[in-house]
Amino acid sequence: MAVSGGRDSRGELKIYEGLDDLTTDFADYVALLSELSVKERGVFAIALSGGSLISLMAKLCETPYSKTVDWTKWHVFWADERVVSKNHVDSNYKLAKDGLLSKVPVLSSHVHSINDNLSAEEAAADYEFVLRQLVKTRTVDVSESSDCPKFDLILLGMGPDGHVASLFPGHPAIERKGDWITYLTDSPKPPPERITFTLPVINSASNVAIVVAGEAKATAVHCAIDDMTEEFDAAMVPARMVQPTDGKLVWFLDRSAASKLQCSSELLE
């Protein structure tokens, strides 16, 4: 149970005393959205990120979720991926495979990872092609307002610099609008070669969750959520640019990550 919750123009805030409460509520949230999507569409199209997110999803491998979630209906994508081989320690696919996908009965044909034999540019184009085929068959829904894929759920972490997926502060990838997937060869965080969903794709999802823990990210959380002066450049905090057009944004924060929020003194006594 969240120690506090609130609705802000920047999405719904769920703040937890500790990681145990956060991960349990987060697992409930993912399981519920999976159930609703499967009821409504017959499938659940979910995009994962890398980093700390996967360890925060570990509860989903445990009962009751391991038994109650209809894993065979999941179609798994990555909101960003590092252009390395699938068995490389930096691979977001490997992280999710080891930490989640190998422990639950998701069908391997429903796991849509990048082609790791291609360059970053080619891998981005290839991943977008794959996604376009799956939108045609409505495995992934389509947004009526943007023509972009409409994922049932996109899960994002956030770096201490405010980056989400592989959209880094001030990087031109933030501005990409025509493509669904873009690539970087100069990521400020290693490894340098990556592919990433563009902001229009992230903001077309039915649901987006940003999951953040730890004091090192408190300033970025503040800059992403709190009211700022007009001069504040949102492109310097990509998480602030996550604003689903027709969907719902939820922040899952632990107390440390939320500690610099303007509202934190009211929300957290």
Ligand SMILES: O=C1O[C@H](COP(=O)(O)O)[C@@H](O)[C@H](O)[C@H]1O
């Ligand atoms: O490089 C990346 O970093 C972000 C944040 O990672 P975290 O370990 O600080 O949570 C992650 O969301 C992204 O997928 C990954 O490629």
